Amino acid sequence: MISFYKKLFINFHKHQFKIKILTRFNLILPILHKNNVLCHFAHIPKCAGSSIENYCQSVGINIAFIDRAFLASPAAQPWNVSSPQHIDGYSLSRLFPIEFFNFGFAVVRDPVSRIVSAFKHQIIQKKIPEDTNLSEFIKQELNNISGQLGVYDNHFLPQTKFLIPGMSYQIYKLENGLNNVSQFIDSKFQNSELDKKILHYNADRSKGLINPSQLLIDDQAMDVLKEVYKDDFIKLGY
Helix, strand or coil, rough: HHHHHHHHHHHHHHHHCCCCCCCCCCCCCEEEECCEEEEEEEEECCCCHHHHHHHHHHCCCCEEEEEECCCCCCCCCCCCCCHHHHHCHHHHCCCCHHHCCEEEEEEECCHHHHHHHHHHHHHHHCCCCCCCCCCHHHHHHHHHHHHCCCCHHHCCCHHHCCCCCCCCEEEEEHHHHHHHHHHHHHHHCCCCCCCCCCCCCCCCCCCCCCHHHHHHCCCHHHHHHHHHHHHHHCCCCC
């Protein structure tokens, strides 16, 4: 039955049937399709996910299950608590069985660097007050929000939660750059445009808005962070 649905999905693409969703931006989800290959890209917030999705589109890979207007132009009755590209792995597994995909991959990031980036992003988006201190935010909020789906569009959800349980993933670390990621994508999807690079999409716009002292993490806050993201540190090798 699963192979039937996969063939049906691919045949829809072969015959160029298209479903258009009217939003301010293109609809995309972390499911990639090209040359009869289906992949789950686990888009972990603040780990170059948008840059990778843009790269995939630039080399002709079809992308589904992402809506960059999910927060800016919400639907009258949202179907999920987070934008589709930031959906957690367990929720996605209820929609797509593991056997639906040929493979999966993800880019991860040092949990400390990631929370600093996520914190700055939320201040820029005016979701967190500008004068908030990161250490106090961690001590007062992280324990609660890290376990709640949809809060801050899952920007503070542990990275391991974005992986479909029981599925194997090729894991890349952001700290090592993205060249290996583009080479992996090109190889798996048989891309011919091998000279393209993954360009940075979300540039840091926090300069002048956030005082560097706000981003310091004291010992007590670090203890909280290490406990909340314990699986990320251990399972992802940080």
